[in-house]
Amino acid sequence: MYQAVRGTSDILPEEQAYWRCVEQGAIAACQLYGYQRIDSPTFEETGLFTRSVGQGTDIVEKEMYTFADKGGKKITLRPEGTASVCRAYLEHGLHNLPQPVKLYYLASIFRYERPQSGRLREHHQFGCEAIGDDDPTLDAEVIDMAWQFFRSLNLQNLSLQLNSIGCKKCRQDYLTILKYYYNGYAAEDLCRDCRDRLSRNPLRLLDCKQPSCQRIAKAAPKSFDHLCPDCDVHFNQLKAYLNMLEIPFTVNHRLVRGLDYYTRTVFEIQPAGGGAQSTLGGGGRYDDLIEELGGKPTPAIGFAVGTERIILNLKKQNISISTLPRPRVFIAYMGDEARDESIRLASRLRQAGISTIATAGSKSLKAQMRQANSLGVRYAVIVGDEEIKTGTATLRDMVNAQQKTVPIIDLPGMLK
Numbered sequence: 001m002y003q004a005v006r007g008t009s010d011i012l013p014e015e016q017a018y019w020r021c022v023e024q025g026a027i028a029a030c031q032l033y034g035y036q037r038i039d040s041p042t043f044e045e046t047g048l049f050t051r052s053v054g055q056g057t058d059i060v061e062k063e064m065y066t067f068a069d070k071g072g073k074k075i076t077l078r079p080e081g082t083a084s085v086c087r088a089y090l091e092h093g094l095h096n097l098p099q100p101v102k103l104y105y106l107a108s109i110f111r112y113e114r115p116q117s118g119r120l121r122e123h124h125q126f127g128c129e130a131i132g133d134d135d136p137t138l139d140a141e142v143i144d145m146a147w148q149f150f151r152s153l154n155l156q157n158l159s160l161q162l163n164s165i166g167c168k169k170c171r172q173d174y175l176t177i178l179k180y181y182y183n184g185y186a187a188e189d190l191c192r193d194c195r196d197r198l199s200r201n202p203l204r205l206l207d208c209k210q211p212s213c214q215r216i217a218k219a220a221p222k223s224f225d226h227l228c229p230d231c232d233v234h235f236n237q238l239k240a241y242l243n244m245l246e247i248p249f250t251v252n253h254r255l256v257r258g259l260d261y262y263t264r265t266v267f268e269i270q271p272a273g274g275g276a277q278s279t280l281g282g283g284g285r286y287d288d289l290i291e292e293l294g295g296k297p298t299p300a301i302g303f304a305v306g307t308e309r310i311i312l313n314l315k316k317q318n319i320s321i322s323t324l325p326r327p328r329v330f331i332a333y334m335g336d337e338a339r340d341e342s343i344r345l346a347s348r349l350r351q352a353g354i355s356t357i358a359t360a361g362s363k364s365l366k367a368q369m370r371q372a373n374s375l376g377v378r379y380a381v382i383v384g385d386e387e388i389k390t391g392t393a394t395l396r397d398m399v400n401a402q403q404k405t406v407p408i409i410d411l412p413g414m415l416k
Helices: 013-033 046-052 058-063 082-091 136-152 168-182 192-200 202-207 211-218 229-244 307-316 336-351 365-375 385-390 408-415
Strands: 043-045 066-068 074-077 101-110 122-131 158-164 263-271 281-285 300-306 329-334 356-358 379-384 392-397 403-407
Touching (some): 013 122, 013 136, 043 046, 043 082, 046 082, 082 101, 082 300, 122 136, 122 307, 136 229, 158 229, 168 202, 168 229, 202 211, 300 307, 336 408, 365 379, 379 385, 379 408, 385 392, 403 408
Parallel strands (some): 329 356
Antiparallel strands (some): 043 074, 066 074, 122 300, 281 300, 392 403
16 A cells, blocks of 8 residues: 655544645744745756755755756756745846845645654745845844734744844854864764764854764854954844843854854754754844845745644644634435435535535435534534425524524525
């Protein structure tokens, strides 16, 4: 028997209420903050991601789903959402619109990594991008939007982790200091990945999840102590705005995020006691990415949150959510003529905007009513051959078990 591929999952009907809750919350937040939806292709040319995400990242080196299409072009399933939005921003001339351009997406993301709770090889994200402005008030607004989104879902005990990793002007000096610090340790003190990162991508050293490497990273030089004047002012203004908005945060010098395009502001939102590996979402500023992809220098900031991890935390915190609307009417029948009438009646009710289920097959009336009860409908309409002759039907209220005989022609109006 075929099964879902490892690292993927089916979203069954009983889970759909959680998904609609998160998606509707995301859309409502975007409307409040003036973001418009964009949908990009599921796959892109591989070069878009190797150039934007970074050759030295785990995503590019280990996790991307890359293949050659029938024309021999290298194609990659989307491992993150920002690069595709930036490509669309350039391709469609969105730089000609008033800036910043504010966009959001709901998308599947693909990464070949060890499946874990809340993070599958195909998982889902809600993301926002604000492109075209470097004012720290925009950083604060983006973080506020993410924070208010989680609050709208009633998630509690969340922490905002914040850092600044500087810009091209100041980061190189910081990386030199960081490498000097790490070179003070023996090679065997670092995991195999970190020994490679030390020469190729030293900022990733701070992001290692190995306990031995985490102890070393904890005492490493702090990026925010080595910012250039512009980055220092930007970071201090952002912290002041967050305090003004009464959003609590913790400055975390080890927070660097896993993508090479980040500059200045980086942030993550984590559940209490969960740590970085259970992060619900995060993002940051990427002021050089548009230029890296062939455009003019264009500052930008964004964030993405994982739908599966949000749902996991909704369940952990026992947060009640609204159930999805159920069909309102179930039509049961007795007899061949009544069966035909039930089909016609179901069509009339649906045309009137009333969600209706009509019985299929040849179940007994008792079995039909058991089905109506299991579906949670409010009303059952029972038609029989004798009722057809008089143009009537039995309308049963499934909540209070009361029923009455009504003219079939009047049913749509009565049920509306």
